Amino acid sequence: MYEARCGGCHAIDANRVGPMHRQLLGRTAGRVPGYDYSPALRASGLIWDAKNLDLWLRDPEALIPGQSMNYRVDSAEDRRLLIGYLGSASVSAPSAARKAPN
């Protein structure tokens, strides 16, 4: 789901067209180092919790007018699954620390 719907622009551990998503939940919007956000998103001061993410994915422009993510997820069920996935990626250790046990 994440790869299919978001992977064209985002990755968990790399900035692409959109900013990386590692540890998104609980983070302030517009703060990934090295990513060139729209001034609107950077200035929003929003915290990415499940509620704000749901609003964002439903209609980014309604949540933060002037932002630059031109993509929506219309299905509430899809949003729920995506937010669950982003939450799980947020709580797991960063990839550098996630080595295979010996």
Ligand code: HEC
């Ligand atoms: C067409 C490209 C595109 C697609 C597809 C896309 N995004 Fe984005 N996304 C962006 C861009 C560009 C930004 C930066 C927006 C800005 O700076 O205003 C962004 C920003 C975000 C942010 C804010 C991150 C932060 O650090 O504040 C979140 C959260 C996000 N996207 C989630 C998603 C999810 C989840 C999906 C899949 C359902 C998705 N996006 C699909 C382009 C995309």
